Amino acid sequence: MFDVLEELNEAQREAVIHDGGPLRVLAGAGTGKTTTLSARVAWLLAHGTAPERILLLTFTRRAARQMLHRTAALLARTDAEAQSAARVVGGTFHAVAHRTLRRHAPALGLAEGFSVLDPADAADVIDMVREEAGHATTTGRRFPRKALLADLYSRAVNTGRPISEVVADVAPWANDLAEPIGDICRGYVARKRAGSLVDFDDLLLLWRAAAADERLGPRLAGAYDHVLVDEYQDVNGLQVDVLRALRRDDRRITVVGDDAQAVYSFRAAEPRHILDFHLAFPGAHTVVLTANYRSTQPILDTANALGSEADEGFSAVLRAAKGASGERPKLVHCADEDSQCVHACEQILAHREEGIALRDQAVLVRAARHSNLLELELAARRIPYVKYGGLRFTEAAHVKDLLAAFRVADNAADVLAWFRVLQLLDGVGPVIARRALAALGLTGVDIAHAENGETMSRWPVAAAELPAACRPAAGALADAMAGREGEGVAAHAERLRAAMAPIVQRAYPDGAARLVDLEALVVAAAKVSRLSDVAADFALEPPRSTSDLAGPPSIDEDWLTISTVHSAKGLEWDVVHILHATDGMIPSDMSLSTPSGLEEERRVFYVGLTRARRSLLVYLPLRYHHRPHGRDDAHGWAQPSRFLTEKVRATFDDVHESFDILEAAGAGAAGDGLARLSETLESLWS
DNA sequence: TAATGGGGGTTTTTT
DNA sequence: ACCCCCATTA
Numbered sequence: 001m002f003d004v005l006e007e008l009n010e011a012q013r014e015a016v017i018h019d020g021g022p023l024r025v026l027a028g029a030g031t032g033k034t035t036t037l038s039a040r041v042a043w044l045l046a047h048g049t050a051p052e053r054i055l056l057l058t059f060t061r062r063a064a065r066q067m068l069h070r071t072a073a074l075l076a077r078t079d080a081e082a083q084s085a086a087r088v089v090g091g092t093f094h095a096v097a098h099r100t101l102r103r104h105a106p107a108l109g110l111a112e113g114f115s116v117l118d119p120a121d122a123a124d125v126i127d128m129v130r131e132e133a134g135h136a137t138t139t140g141r142r143f144p145r146k147a148l149l150a151d152l153y154s155r156a157v158n159t160g161r162p163i164s165e166v167v168a169d170v171a172p173w174a175n176d177l178a179e180p181i182g183d184i185c186r187g188y189v190a191r192k193r194a195g196s197l198v199d200f201d202d203l204l205l206l207w208r209a210a211a212a213d214e215r216l217g218p219r220l221a222g223a224y225d226h227v228l229v230d231e232y233q234d235v236n237g238l239q240v241d242v243l244r245a246l247r248r249d250d251r252r253i254t255v256v257g258d259d260a261q262a263v264y265s266f267r268a269a270e271p272r273h274i275l276d277f278h279l280a281f282p283g284a285h286t287v288v289l290t291a292n293y294r295s296t297q298p299i300l301d302t303a304n305a306l307g308s309e310a311d312e313g314f315s316a317v318l319r320a321a322k323g324a325s326g327e328r329p330k331l332v333h334c335a336d337e338d339s340q341c342v343h344a345c346e347q348i349l350a351h352r353e354e355g356i357a358l359r360d361q362a363v364l365v366r367a368a369r370h371s372n373l374l375e376l377e378l379a380a381r382r383i384p385y386v387k388y389g390g391l392r393f394t395e396a397a398h399v400k401d402l403l404a405a406f407r408v409a410d411n412a413a414d415v416l417a418w419f420r421v422l423q424l425l426d427g428v429g430p431v432i433a434r435r436a437l438a439a440l441g442l443t444g445v446d447i448a449h450a451e452n453g454e455t456m457s458r459w460p461v462a463a464a465e466l467p468a469a470c471r472p473a474a475g476a477l478a479d480a481m482a483g484r485e486g487e488g489v490a491a492h493a494e495r496l497r498a499a500m501a502p503i504v505q506r507a508y509p510d511g512a513a514r515l516v517d518l519e520a521l522v523v524a525a526a527k528v529s530r531l532s533d534v535a536a537d538f539a540l541e542p543p544r545s546t547s548d549l550a551g552p553p554s555i556d557e558d559w560l561t562i563s564t565v566h567s568a569k570g571l572e573w574d575v576v577h578i579l580h581a582t583d584g585m586i587p588s589d590m591s592l593s594t595p596s597g598l599e600e601e602r603r604v605f606y607v608g609l610t611r612a613r614r615s616l617l618v619y620l621p622l623r624y625h626h627r628p629h630g631r632d633d634a635h636g637w638a639q640p641s642r643f644l645t646e647k648v649r650a651t652f653d654d655v656h657e658s659f660d661i662l663e664a665a666g667a668g669a670a671g672d673g674l675a676r677l678s679e680t681l682e683s684l685w686s
Numbered sequence: 687t688a689a690t691g692g693g694g695g696t697t698t699t700t701t
Numbered sequence: 702a703c704c705c706c707c708a709t710t711a
Contacts (some may be wrong), residue, residue, distance in 0.1 A: 094701050367698050429688050566699045
């Protein structure tokens with residue numbers, strides 16, 4: 001009757017049809033986690049649960065989309081209505097928190113147009129507080145910078161530990177500064193409240209507060225019949241609190257995860273939450289998925305060997321459902337980083353010749369910059385790729401400029417957005433911007449509930465602080481900020497764009513080229529109900545890949561994926577190349593100060609290995625140049641990753657650089673240079 | 687006071 | 702290689 005179940009194994013089927021209290025699915029890598037969760041949602045829908053009453057929390061919005069897409073496909077094969085999948089409430093904790101807060105802002109004492117700060121914004125607000133406290137300039141003593149301060153603050157909030165402990169943990173060199181750091185945190189919170197600014201942590205804190213609230217809480221909890229959570233090994237205490245509050249009277253919650261893949265402790269995630277699920281949700285039933293449908297057994301042997309050496313050993317040993325056959329993973333020894341790039345490219349092309357398209361291959365790295373050299377090599381060889389993770393947004397500064405204008409229009413108390421917009425004006429720097437903010441009455445902590453109109457009524461005073469030259473542009477902008485009776489969001493956005501366009505164009509050397517992007521924001525504004533939502537959506541779902549920013553290399557062409565291991569979580573490819581299996585890279589030397597840090601690095605490696613379906617190649621450069629761009633040959637010898645123990649190595653076939661490849665690599669530098677020169681000249685001939 | 691250029695310190699992973 | 706700070710100049 002429900003033929004979806006036919007294709008599931010017994011354990012998966014048990015999880016899908018489970019009816020009753022809390023359910024925990026422990027699903028090792030490649031054991032059909034997504035399949036099971038999608039099928040469970042389909043099952044619930046087919047058995048009469050209204051889609052709006054299902055909450056599906058995933059790690060990225062992309063994961064939610066993917067899962068609901070599969071749910072729809074499953075439903076299409078039965079008589080059930082496939083479109084209903086689209087109405088399931090899905091997204092990340094933060095995105096769902098945001099939607100909830102928008103709906104209930106007044107009840108929570110929040111301004112309706114509250115602004116969402118992305119991490120860079122949050123750091124900038126902290127920097128304002130830091131500067132005003134004078135720490136930037138006092139006596140040359142090293143003081144934590146904005147990014148570190150933001151990190152310290154966030155950890156304290158997410159773990160509920162005092163700031164002094166967090167400092168001792170993360171930045172022991174600043175131990176004696178715990179007190180001024182605490183003051184900055186206090187100032188940061190005050191500044192946010194005053195400006196109706198909400199950072200990512202606040203989204204969760206406020207959602208928790210709402211869900212625990214006597215009056216609001218029952219309504220929020222009662223809105224869902226079923227709550228399903230993916231990647232549960234990566235939730236933190238705050239998120240568990242939210243779930244408990246949402247399931248105060250109703251015990252129907254399903255969580256799926258794998259403690260062997262917990263890699264987000266820097267975000268205060270703790271795998272103990274999945275291990276101790278039954279403590280938070282008494283009476284929980286557990287289903288364990290062990291059959292691996294993704295990889296060949298030789299690849300799983302490597303992963304199992306690595307897992308067996310973990311401090312506490314991984315609970316599940318992975319077994320390939322496909323049987324024991326398959327090609328053994330390769331450990332590719334390379335002379336240095338340059339030769340690693342050459343080898344990787346040749347392996348990629350060799351697999352492509354064997355019929356494995358570029359889209360079925362991925363290069364994984366621990367840190368985004370580890371692929372920089374490879375990207376040059378790929379570009380030189382005309383191999384198209386899309387990179388996930390580690391994106392820098394500075395190029396998108398103009399986008400944030402217009403978003404700041406949107407934010408001010410909806411929330412005139414948004415000091416940070418004002419500060420940003422004002423400084424774009426010609427002849428306005430931090431000092432004049434601050435004066436203008438003071439004139440607007442935005443400097444104190446007691447500005448909390450000033451009406452937008454009240455703030456804007458002071459605009460003429462603020463304008464008087466600005467240099468005469470920029471007053472026309474500033475005046476036009478202030479006009480555009482004021483909403484008009486009966487005006488739609490899109491129309492208002494368009495007026496703001498028109499006012500900002502000349503300002504943005506002036507502010508950047510390549511200003512004209514940036515104007516196109518601003519129009520995209522106006523289009524986005526047509527789809528939401530208020531201007532600050534555009535900015536919030538951008539903060540919560542920023543471009544995740546180079547293709548999100550620039551469009552895929554070419555729509556119907558084939559391209560390779562480059563990704564950080566973190567961004568590759570939950571994905572799989574036929575062929576996986578892992579670069580830089582050296583100590584200091586994997587494991588990252590940033591994580592070695594604590595034993596748990598090292599264990600997490602092991603899991604990162606494990607996640608990387610288990611992404612591969614058919615072929616796995618791990619690259620091991622033997623030496624690194626001290627000055628990669630210098631002309632000398634100064635270098636140090638690399639230590640193979642400490643995770644490549646005898647036992648792990650025994651599962652690999654070693655591939656050593658053959659002499660001619662070595663020569664090719666050596667000649668490669670000069671040869672490539674010549675090739676590139678020819679290319680450069682080539683443009684002259686047409 | 688804003689804009690600009692040189693020097694020194696830092697360098698992970700992401701909602 | 703990049704960001705941040707600081708000194709110099711307009």
